[in-house]
Amino acid sequence: MSDFFAMGGHGFFIWMSFGVTALFMVIEVIAVKRSRQTVLKQLLRLARADLRKAQS
C-alpha cells in the first residue's frame, strides 16, 4: 500500500497533480451549486417583495 503511494519516489509530484485536479473539480461543482442557490434565493426575495407591494 505505501509502495503504491510512494510511486517509485515520484509520489509527491503525482499526488500533487492528481490531487489538485480532483480538488478543483470538486470545488467547482460545489461553487456552481451554491451560486445558483444564491441567485434563486435573491429571486424568491424579489418575488415576495412584489407580492407584498401588490397586496398593500
Next chain:
Amino acid sequence: MVSENAIAWYHFSSPKNFYPLAGRLIPWFWGLAVILLVVGLYMSFFVAPTDYKQGESYRIIFVHVPAAWMSMFIYLVMAAYAIIGLTWKLRMAEMMASALAPTGAMFTFLALWTGAFWGKPTWGAYWVWDARLTSELILLFLYIGYMSLQSAIDDPRRAARASALLAIVGVINLPVIYWSVKWWNTLHQGASVSPTMAPKMASIMITTMLVMTFAFWMYTIAVVLMRARRVILERERQTSWVMEMVNADPQAEMKK
C-alpha cells in the same frame, strides 16, 4: 425543407426551453463522467505499465494531456458560441459562452499546474519560458480577461458583445499553442498523438489518455450546463417564466 432538427434547435435556443432541457440532461452527463473517471483512474494506476525511461512520474500525463486538450477545446467552443451570439444576437449562445469560460480557465490552470509537477522530476524545473508553456499561460490570461471584461460591464448585452470580440481575437493563440512544439525549439516534447503520424506511445497509454479525456469532457458538459442554468436565472430574471417557476415551487427548485 425545414427539418425537425432545425425546429428543435430553434426551440432550445430559447432560454425558457433550454433551462428544463439542461436540467434533464445534467444527471446523464454526471453518470458518464463518473463511470469514465473510475475506469480512467483505474487504468492510469493499475493497467498502464511503468515507463522505462521516466518511471512512475509519467502517469501525470493521464491528467495533464486531457486537461490541456480540454483547455483548448473549451476555448474553441466558447469562441464558436461567441460568434453565433454576435451574428444572430442569440441570447442563449451568449450565455453558453460565458458559462464555458470558468471551466476552461480551470483546465488551463490545471494543465500548467500538472505540467509543472511533471516538469520538475523530468526536466529539473517547475517552469521554463518555453513556447508551449508561455502560449498556454497566455490562454489562461485570455480566459481571465474574458471573465473580467464581462464582470466589468454592467449591461449584459454590451458585456456579451465586448467579451465575444475578445474571445474571437484570442482564437489566434490556439494554433500557436498547438504547433508551438514544431515552430520553436521547445523543451516541451512534441505531440504524443497526432492524426497524421503513428503514435509514439504504447496503445494502452493512449487508450487511458483518451478515457480520461472523455471523462473530463463529460464533466465539462455537466458542470457547464449547471452554470448555464444559473446564468439564465440571472439574465432572465425579469421574464415572467422565471418568476412563475420560482414562485410555483421554490423548495423544489432550490434542491435541484
